[in-house]
Amino acid sequence: MEATPKINGGVKYNSRTPAIHGPTNPMVTPLLTDLYQFTMAYAYWKADKHNDHAVNPFGGEYTVFAGLEECIRFIANFKLSKDEIAFVRECLSPTCEDGFYDYLGGIDCSDVEVYAIAEGSVVFPKVPLMRIEGPVAVVQLLETPFVNLINFASLVTTNAARHRFVAGKNKLLLEFGLRRAQGPDGGVGASKYCYMGGFDATSNCAAGKLFGIPLHGTHSHAFVSSFTGPDEITEKSLQSHDGSRLCTDFVHLTQMWLGKLKRLSSSEGVFGETNQSELAAFVSYALAFPNNFLALVDTYDVMRSGVPNFCAVGLALSDMGYKAKGIRLDSGDLAYLSCEARKFFQTIEKEFQVPGFGKTGITASNDLNEETLDALNKQGHEVDSFGIGTNLVTCFSQPALGCVFKLVEINNQPRIKLSEDVSKVSIPCKKRSFRLYGKEGYALVDIMLGENEPPPKEGQRILCRHPFNETKRAYVVPQRVEDLMRCYWPGNADKAREELPTLKHIREHCMKQLEQMRTDHMRRLNPTPYKVSVSAKLYEFIHFLWLNEAPVGELQ
Numbered sequence: 398m399e400a401t402p403k404i405n406g407g408v409k410y411n412s413r414t415p416a417i418h419g420p421t422n423p424m425v426t427p428l429l430t431d432l433y434q435f436t437m438a439y440a441y442w443k444a445d446k447h448n449d450h451a452v453n454p455f456g457g458e459y460t461v462f463a464g465l466e467e468c469i470r471f472i473a474n475f476k477l478s479k480d481e482i483a484f485v486r487e488c489l490s491p492t493c494e495d496g497f498y499d500y501l502g503g504i505d506c507s508d509v510e511v512y513a514i515a516e517g518s519v520v521f522p523k524v525p526l527m528r529i530e531g532p533v534a535v536v537q538l539l540e541t542p543f544v545n546l547i548n549f550a551s552l553v554t555t556n557a558a559r560h561r562f563v564a565g566k567n568k569l570l571l572e573f574g575l576r577r578a579q580g581p582d583g584g585v586g587a588s589k590y591c592y593m594g595g596f597d598a599t600s601n602c603a604a605g606k607l608f609g610i611p612l613h614g615t616h617s618h619a620f621v622s623s624f625t626g627p628d629e630i631t632e633k634s635l636q637s638h639d640g641s642r643l644c645t646d647f648v649h650l651t652q653m654w655l656g657k658l659k660r661l662s663s664s665e666g667v668f669g670e671t672n673q674s675e676l677a678a679f680v681s682y683a684l685a686f687p688n689n690f691l692a693l694v695d696t697y698d699v700m701r702s703g704v705p706n707f708c709a710v711g712l713a714l715s716d717m718g719y720k721a722k723g724i725r726l727d728s729g730d731l732a733y734l735s736c737e738a739r740k741f742f743q744t745i746e747k748e749f750q751v752p753g754f755g756k757t758g759i760t761a762s763n764d765l766n767e768e769t770l771d772a773l774n775k776q777g778h779e780v781d782s783f784g785i786g787t788n789l790v791t792c793f794s795q796p797a798l799g800c801v802f803k804l805v806e807i808n809n810q811p812r813i814k815l816s817e818d819v820s821k822v823s824i825p826c827k828k829r830s831f832r833l834y835g836k837e838g839y840a841l842v843d844i845m846l847g848e849n850e851p852p853p854k855e856g857q858r859i860l861c862r863h864p865f866n867e868t869k870r871a872y873v874v875p876q877r878v879e880d881l882m883r884c885y886w887p888g889n890a891d892k893a894r895e896e897l898p899t900l901k902h903i904r905e906h907c908m909k910q911l912e913q914m915r916t917d918h919m920r921r922l923n924p925t926p927y928k929v930s931v932s933a934k935l936y937e938f939i940h941f942l943w944l945n946e947a948p949v950g951e952l953q
């Protein structure tokens with residue numbers, strides 16, 4: 398295969414360009430759409446309007462934009478099969494003419510162009526995420542699958558980014574949601590987009606394989622409660638880390654350490670007899686994974702059993718040259734318990750001269766969400782890593798994102814969608830969007846301009862107007878100007894195409910973007926609204942079109 402010619406950092410698309418794979422989920426076919434897209438396509442076709450040139454952008458909500466790669470994979474492979482066409486024929490009225498089905502069989506996305514903001518970018522309401530240009534009937538057929546591919550992806554990426562924002566940069570964030578996700582696609586999609594939004598790893602093996610996301614995991618309560626006592630352990634030997642020594646009875650070594658822990662003056666009265674079946678579970682896990690010993694300590698009693706048992710096994714491992722990884726807390730007051738566990742680890746480090754034991758990892762899980770993370774921060778805690786499932790992957794606090802798809806131009810004629818609710822009025826025309834950065838490196842404002850207006854320039858003052866409120870405007874002298882829209886699908890047009898970045902690159906882009914936003918825009922409570930504006934020229938045009946389209950009422 399020939400190398401692809403590069404133009405302006407993009408790839409010039411031609412027949413030799415490597416093929417783009419189909420969507421990750423094989424369920425994403427041209428039939429993954431609403432029936433009305435086919436009925437409208439028929440009506441366009443019947444009115445001989447199907448090839449009219451339409452321009453549709455998505456209006457963004459405040460969000461991290463995700464799902465673009467899947468959209469491009471979808472259109473790059475868009476083709477209705479004979480089977481699918483036969484099904485559409487069954488669904489539509491028997492009066493629909495045969496010619497329409499011949500037309501459906503012939504369509505692909507070679508006449509479509511897609512411009513979009515880079516995946517993983519932070520975006521704001523009103524600024525189009527994507528602009529799709531092409532024959533109106535084809536563009537219409539793309540609406541539902543595109544919105545489907547983008548809404549959940551962006552919602553869950555945003556949710557992950559919000560959890561990362563509250564947890565802080567230095568915490569390890571693990572996505573544990575597969576079992577509670579909305580079906581297989583909800584689970585796999587959530588794992589992918591949580592990673593994009595800033596999580597470090599997932600427990601979902603399928604997502605690990607499909608997307609190369611790091612996998613991470615501990616063990617469950619079932620593992621702990623499946624043991625009844627140390628007598629169950631028959632193979633008790635453990636080779637030291639450097640291979641030079643053999644401990645023939647690791648159970649005994651652990652029991653010895655447990656005795657020493659009990660006699661520690663600082664732990665006197667804290668715990669008596671620990672649960673021996675739990676100890677057996679921990680010993681077995683340590684024998685299986687001496688380099689990765691991480692124990693779930695809340696099955697019986699965290700401070701009276703789980704933590705001392707863990708420490709006894711950890712100290713025995715340390716004797717053999719290994720370093721225990723840590724504990725997981727999955728119930729109770731996570732702030733209090735993490736602080737108590739940390740104190741215990743630190744005492745052990747000091748009393749038994751085990752360097753680093755005080756820093757043993759503490760993972761917390763159990764119904765965590767932004768609020769609980771925030772509460773833990775306020776109380777003070779010693780958790781190093783959070784495992785988050787249900788609230789993260791189901792987007793419990795906001796189950797759907799309202800990105801929409803609006804027609805903004807047909808045959809070069811700008812179109813507008815009016816609404817009683819001003820915030821829902823669409824911004825007409827083919828536009829270009831720019832992000833303007835200020836002196837301190839933070840994003841100040843996004844501005845949309847008509848396609849033919851000269852773009853904003855660094856150091857040059859530009860008037861930014863609120864799209865609907867006449868009194869709100871500001872002059873901005875940008876220190877840096879970012880052109881937000883790039884061509885990701887030129888169809889057959891002789892244009893450069895942006896390469897689709899890897900998931901890791903998108904994740905890095907997302908992290909960088911979030912850092913460039915002022916924290917008051919990102920905070921959970923009463924965030925400062927980010928300014929989204931239009932040029933003076935576009936402002937005048939929107940209002941001209943608005944007056945033109947809005948009917949004049951008559952009072953009697």
Ligand SMILES: Nc1ncnc2c1ncn2[C@@H]1O[C@H](COP(=O)(O)OP(=O)(O)OP(=O)(O)O)[C@@H](O)[C@H]1O
Nearest residue numbers: 727728729730731732733763764765769772773776
């Ligand atoms: N210090 C804390 N501050 C605020 N919320 C916390 C704190 N510690 C834990 N939580 C949250 O409180 C909730 C406690 O859950 P729940 O009432 O089900 O009890 P539990 O600890 O899970 O008990 P169980 O032993 O029945 O599992 C969880 O959502 C958890 O994330």
Ligand SMILES: O=P(O)(O)OC[C@H]1O[C@H](OP(=O)(O)OP(=O)(O)O)[C@H](O)[C@@H]1O
Nearest residue numbers: 573617618727762763764765785786787
């Ligand atoms: O609470 P979430 O944010 O959804 O995080 C995932 C949860 O899933 C597991 O519990 P589960 O009761 O399913 O199994 P386990 O405790 O036996 O592992 C895990 O222990 C967490 O509590």
Ligand SMILES: O=C(O)c1cccnc1
Nearest residue numbers: 573600613614615616784
């Ligand atoms: O590995 C874990 O600890 C895990 C995985 C999925 C769900 N809860 C916990």
Ligand SMILES: [Mg+2]
Nearest residue numbers: 727762763764
């Ligand atoms: Mg649980």
